[in-house]
Amino acid sequence: MTDIDVRGSATWNLVEEHFRRLHGPVLGRPHKLLEPSCSADGSRIAVTGLVYDELAGLPRQSCFLVDGTDLHPLTGSSGSSRQPCFSPGGATVAFLSDRAEAGRFQLYLLREDQLGEAEATPAVPGTVEYCSWSPDGTRVLLGVAGLGADLAGGQGSGTTYKPKEELPDWHPHVEVGATEEAWRSLWVHDLAAGATTRLSPEGLNAWEAVWSGPDAVLAVTSPAPDESAWYTAVLSRVGLDGTVTERAGSDVHFGWPAASPSGERLAVVEAVCSDRWVVAGDLLVGSGDAALARVDAGGVDVTATQWIDADRLGFVGVRGLETVAAVYDAVSGKTTELWSSTDTSCGMRYPEAAWTADGRVVIVEEGYARPQQVVVLGEDRVELAALSHAGADYQLSIGGRAETVTWSAPDGLPLEGILCVPDGEGPFPLVVNIHGGPVWGFRNLWSMLYAWTPLLVSQGYAVLNPNPRGSSGRGQDFARLVFGEMGGDDTADFTSAVDALVERGIADPARLGVIGGSYGGYMSSWLVTQDQRWAAAVPFAPVTNWYSQHFTSNIPFFDALFLDGNPEVPGDKFHTRSPVAHASKVRTPCLNVAGALDRCTPPTQAREFHQALLEHGVESRLAIYPGEGHGVRAFPAVIDFCTRVVDWFQKHMPAGRG
Numbered sequence: 292m293t294d295i296d297v298r299g300s301a302t303w304n305l306v307e308e309h310f311r312r313l314h315g316p317v318l319g320r321p322h323k324l325l326e327p328s329c330s331a332d333g334s335r336i337a338v339t340g341l342v343y344d345e346l347a348g349l350p351r352q353s354c355f356l357v358d359g360t361d362l363h364p365l366t367g368s369s370g371s372s373r374q375p376c377f378s379p380g381g382a383t384v385a386f387l388s389d390r391a392e393a394g395r396f397q398l399y400l401l402r403e404d405q406l407g408e409a410e411a412t413p414a415v416p417g418t419v420e421y422c423s424w425s426p427d428g429t430r431v432l433l434g435v436a437g438l439g440a441d442l443a444g445g446q447g448s449g450t451t452y453k454p455k456e457e458l459p460d461w462h463p464h465v466e467v468g469a470t471e472e473a474w475r476s477l478w479v480h481d482l483a484a485g486a487t488t489r490l491s492p493e494g495l496n497a498w499e500a501v502w503s504g505p506d507a508v509l510a511v512t513s514p515a516p517d518e519s520a521w522y523t524a525v526l527s528r529v530g531l532d533g534t535v536t537e538r539a540g541s542d543v544h545f546g547w548p549a550a551s552p553s554g555e556r557l558a559v560v561e562a563v564c565s566d567r568w569v570v571a572g573d574l575l576v577g578s579g580d581a582a583l584a585r586v587d588a589g590g591v592d593v594t595a596t597q598w599i600d601a602d603r604l605g606f607v608g609v610r611g612l613e614t615v616a617a618v619y620d621a622v623s624g625k626t627t628e629l630w631s632s633t634d635t636s637c638g639m640r641y642p643e644a645a646w647t648a649d650g651r652v653v654i655v656e657e658g659y660a661r662p663q664q665v666v667v668l669g670e671d672r673v674e675l676a677a678l679s680h681a682g683a684d685y686q687l688s689i690g691g692r693a694e695t696v697t698w699s700a701p702d703g704l705p706l707e708g709i710l711c712v713p714d715g716e717g718p719f720p721l722v723v724n725i726h727g728g729p730v731w732g733f734r735n736l737w738s739m740l741y742a743w744t745p746l747l748v749s750q751g752y753a754v755l756n757p758n759p760r761g762s763s764g765r766g767q768d769f770a771r772l773v774f775g776e777m778g779g780d781d782t783a784d785f786t787s788a789v790d791a792l793v794e795r796g797i798a799d800p801a802r803l804g805v806i807g808g809s810y811g812g813y814m815s816s817w818l819v820t821q822d823q824r825w826a827a828a829v830p831f832a833p834v835t836n837w838y839s840q841h842f843t844s845n846i847p848f849f850d851a852l853f854l855d856g857n858p859e860v861p862g863d864k865f866h867t868r869s870p871v872a873h874a875s876k877v878r879t880p881c882l883n884v885a886g887a888l889d890r891c892t893p894p895t896q897a898r899e900f901h902q903a904l905l906e907h908g909v910e911s912r913l914a915i916y917p918g919e920g921h922g923v924r925a926f927p928a929v930i931d932f933c934t935r936v937v938d939w940f941q942k943h944m945p946a947g948r949g
């Protein structure tokens with residue numbers, strides 16, 4: 292058997308059995324919960340659950356009502372349903388479902404007194420990405436993406452569902468720049484009239500929006516719809532009469548707008564960001580037409596906001612490796628923390644939460660050593676439905692333990708990360724797992740977010756999840772440290788971490804590996820060009836040539852900003868910081884992985900490095916998954932990817948276990 296087709300190999304069987312033991316006990320039931328929502332009085336809580344009916348494809352999404360320690364399905368099993376959202380009175384749940392046409396989400400309403408099917412609202416031209424109730428509960432705001440609009444990298448890249456064009460096989464694929472379908476618009480559904488009408492004018496692209504009083508919405512907008520345009524988006528007020536007023540601009544980025552029920556008070560997060568929907572930063576608050584001002588959020592990079600009433604804003608976010616939930620009082624200017632933890636966190640990309648009118652916060656709490664559980668935090672801690680089952684017990688039994696590690700970069704910058712170690716004594720073979728962004732951050736999450744972490748630990752590897760300069764949770768100045776420094780000062784943040792773990796007897800210097808996706812894929816390819824300590828590397832969804840990345844990715848603004856360079860200039864960082872330009876220095880065997888549908892880091896990036904390595908006689912493999920975008924997400928591709936990862940590390944830096 293060659294390593295072209297790994298199906299049925301001993302490692303494939305081991306990995307398949309791993310996922311079967313993990314998910315098998317909850318087939319047909321949720322294995323992951325997200326998007327918590329609650330009624331104002333907190334008596335009703337709902338979540339979106341990810342459900343595998345079998346280990347094939349992507350999980351479907353379904354809405355669940357939290358009933359004490361139980362979860363009751365709120366939506367049927369046809370298609371996917373997500374983002375349940377209670378009306379201000381709590382009697383009606385709005386949710387989004389693609390039950391009528393796969394991949395195309397529309398608004399549905401489920402009234403408490405209504406039996407049977409949810410009520411479909413008139414279809415909008417596109418797919419609904421999010422919804423929110425007007426403060427008086429008479430209308431629902433819809434964020435609608437055209438069919439074929441680009442998805443963010445953090446959403447898997449590619450495009451929203453696009454009906455198949457009826458063209459002959461020989462017909463060219465033609466691109467003409469932004470088409471009508473690329474735009475994101477705002478619509479309002481009026482419950483009494485049963486009608487849905489367009490709110491945002493032509494020429495305004497709305498990335499995210501919420502109600503701002505009964506007659507307006509607050510939106511993050513751009514004059515163009517392409518993914519790159521998000522990086523210069525502004526905060527706008529869009530009146531129900533269609534008037535658009537710019538409310539604030541920024542030299543960085545905006546996310547998570549929120550407005551009090553009357554619309555008098557506004558809030559938004561201003562942050563250094565590398566990705567749309569991956570926003571953690573400063574909290575700006577304002578009232579009336581006054582300029583928004585930065586408020587003291589207690590050192591937290593804020594990742595979700597919600598006005599609880601006229602004066603109090605609930606928020607969650609990250610502070611170092613801590614996850615924090617707090618309330619900011621706009622009258623006193625004080626922030627009160629409700630909860631913080633380094634052992635657990637909540638939310639997938641970043642912490643997320645919902646608030647009750649009396650200031651309690653609902654989260655789906657999880658940690659590396661804690662399966663997910665719905666928790667209400669106020670004066671008391673109320674623990675509700677938990678995803679504890681035989682599959683979770685299995686992962687707990689094989690995943691070792693997670694501990695905080697700190698070290699200093701050569702320039703003295705203090706750094707931290709989370710180390711997942713197998714039971715027993717080191718030194719262990721060490722895999723450095725590099726996160727994407729670069730502006731994101733590891734925190735204590737189930738599986739540490741990436742499925743291969745507990746799997747590698749089960750095979751005897753220690754896995755270091757470091758937060759280098761540029762990571763979120765350490766304030767905006769820390770995040771800015773990576774501007775112009777990708778492949779510069781950040782390089783030694785990783786090598787100094789490894790030095791520290793070797794010195795402490797945790798890592799074996801002869802068995803050091805690196806894995807990472809996206810920016811982590813860039814850094815994995817870059818590190819092996821910078822020194823020869825690495826025994827094996829797995830860059831996936833990488834950037835390996837910033838020049839060609841700029842002209843093939845759908846986010847060319849990102850690299851120009853984060854490299855602080857210009858691709859047209861010979862000798863610029865676009866060239867000097869590109870791994871392909873240093874391939875002759877590499878001795879590390881590399882497994883290069885990409886998704887064919889990735890528009891963020893196109894698969895040609897992985898191919899360029901693979902070919903450059905082969906040209907220099909370095910062992911290299913290229914695996915391109917035809918149905919995947921930015922990352923490998925669907926079964927059985929996940930099994931295939933994890934099989935190749937385990938095999939690659941076992942071949943070049945064996946753990947002697949498993």
Ligand SMILES: CSCC[C@H](NC=O)C(=O)N[C@@H](Cc1ccccc1)C(=O)O
Binds near residue numbers: 729846891
């Ligand atoms: C290095 S090129 C683009 C990389 C990309 N950043 C900008 O678009 C990236 O690394 N994205 C991250 C974002 C992310 C982080 C954590 C959780 C979800 C998404 C990635 O895709 O990993």
